[in-house]
Each structure stands twice: as C-alpha cells, then as structure tokens.
Amino acid sequence: MKQNFISLRLAYLLVILILIIDQLSKIYIKTNFVLGEEVEVFSWFKIYFIENEGMAWGTKIPGEYGKLFLTLFRLVAVAGIGYWLWDSITRKNSSNYLIVAIILIMAGAFGNIIDSVFYGIFFDDSQQNVATMFSNQPYGTWFHGKVVDMFYFPIWQGNLPSWIPFWGGKEFTFFNAIFNVADVAISTGVGILLFFNAKAFPTQN
Template sequence: MSLRKAYLLIFILLLVDQVTKIYIKTNFILGEEVEVFKWFKILFIENDGMAWGTVIPGVYGKLFLTLFRLVAVGGIGYWLWDSIERKNSSNYLIVAISLILAGAFGNIIDSVFYGIIFDDSQQEVATLFADQPYGTWFHGKVVDMFYFPFWHGNLPSWLPVWGGKEFTFFNAIFNIADMAISTGVGILIFFNKKAFHHE
C-alpha cells in the first residue's frame, strides 16, 4: 500500500469520526440515549481520560495525557512512513498502523479543540463555535456514543466474587476512533505473522 492510500484511509476515518462526534454533540444532551435495537444504543457520554474512562489525577493530568497523545501520534506517524517508504512492509501492518494513527488522532482532536469550540452539553444541546466554551486548549472531553449492551442481568450466585451481582455485557461506550484503534491492534495480534512479513 502506498503512503497516499494510507493517508486517504486515515483522512476518511477522521472525517467519519469527527462528523459523528459533532452530530452527537450538537443534537444530544449529555446522557441522552436512543435505542436502535435492544442490544445497540446511541448513548452520549464524554470521556475525560484514557481508555475505559481512566483519568490521570491532578491539575495537569489532562494536559499531560493530551501532550503524551501528541508525542505518541508523532511516533506512530513515523512508524507508518518508515514501514512504507523504507521497509516495504505488508499491507496488514500498514492498514493496522493507519487505523491506530487515525483513531489516536481522532481522539486528540477532541482533547485539543473541543474545550474551546463547544459549550457545555449538560441540560442542553451544545453549540459549535460557542461564545462561552466549556474548557480551554488541551482540556477538551472525548465524545463517545456507541453502546452494545448485549446482555444485562444478575450473575448466578455460585460464581466467585461477582456471583449474584448485576452485570452488563458489553458495557463499554466508544466512538469511531476507538473502533479504529481496537481494529488496528486486533490486526497486529491476530495477523501477527502476516503483518510483520516484508513484501
């Protein structure tokens, strides 16, 4: 795969990711939910930290996380260029890196810009390019919306630790960027030999 095709894939993913996020931000109130199917819902939440809602504590935690993401994207971008231009790597690896790069960059856009272009989504639909934004540079919140609660109920009481407790499978809420990252990592794991085979 050429560098141009890899960039095109990244651009398309970024476009779809940002269009869906902006649509959700400008049409949903925080916490609003629409049931598409019993097992698939659109649920608008905002994520302050890393994967699964993890946060770095402290005043500068969010800033550190965003700067770390920027450095990581630079490294992944170099990895993509090096894999195509110098190492003639397999398409499996190039697609995987492109997906990971697009996903990481998609969530960085939220973190860097959303705090200064949107107002608050609590109790009202957010306004794009608001006069009173909810945050500052590098302190935006990542928009998540896809929710697949395939099963919800109480676990059998004979199970150790979790027995008798309420449980939802699959409980994560995510976005297109997260899907791209997960798919890219999945390709690296499940197609490892093909991904790291040089053409």
C-alpha cells in the first residue's frame, strides 16, 4: 500500500495555519470596515464587508433557537470531521487527495464556528461604526455570533436577454456570492472530493 506523505501532526498544523489566515482576515475586516463598506480592488473583485447569520448563501434556520441549533450542529460536525481525519491518517492510510480535502473542510468549518461561538461576545456592532474587539457592549451572546464575509467577485453584471427562461430581462450578477477564507477552504475540499473522487477513494485491488 502506498504511504501518504501527510502525517497527523502536519495535518493539524495545516488546519491551524488555515484557521490563522481565516481569523486574521476576519478580524482585520471587522475592526477596519463598517458593515456594508466596500473597497474595489479590481472591477471584478471587491472587498465587501457583510455578516452572515446563518448557513451558506445567507440561509437561516427559523425560530428562536435556530442559530443555536446551527452552531451546535457545526460543533458536532467538526468533531466528526476531526475523527475522520485521524482515522484516515492513522488507521486507513488513505489517499493524500482525501486527507487534503478533509483538512480543508475541517479548517473551514472550524473557522466559521469561531465566528458563531465567539464573535457575539468579542465585538460590538458594526452598524454605522467600526467594531471594537473585546468591547464592553458586545452585539450578541455566546453561540450567536455572525460569520464575517468579505470576498466579492462580480465578474459580470448586466441584464440577461429576454429569451432566457426565468431570468430573462432581469439584472444578473455573476458571481454574486460573498465569502471568506473558511468558505474557500470548504469549497476547495468538497471540489477535490467531487472532481478527484477516484483518487480520493481508490478501489482496493
């Protein structure tokens, strides 16, 4: 069996490195931008500060305890991913493709969990003023923080031709999602599993 080149120690170091990059970028945005502020880097790339209260694409779980449920679910999921990483390296000697994918997904999920768990008590509100870290007037409570997003790539904006079903004649932006380093890590990890599935999960001969 081919030996993978990623040890458990290296895997944890990579997770920590991604977490540091993710959190430094979020803290910088949070403490230097007002909510909704944007800076144009290129015509197709902007730094645009928003906060996400729910899941991907701004989806929310309704109800008083929806946010708490989401955060607790994320914690359980990360624990499961952590076990998956440990098992893949120490017991199953899994493919490097799979291990890298798990590292990225785990780091990304952990990064957004930090926002959800801690940011509500670490920062004050970003509405109309730059937030202060370790404020005496935090904007939320434990497990009710908002995820910081900032990368925006409006590569193309315009009105679609009227003959296109559903969206024809309407203003359209590609790509209109706003995301962060953690989201990039998760998406890349999932992309590896999808596009390199045969290498991530090789059949045993």
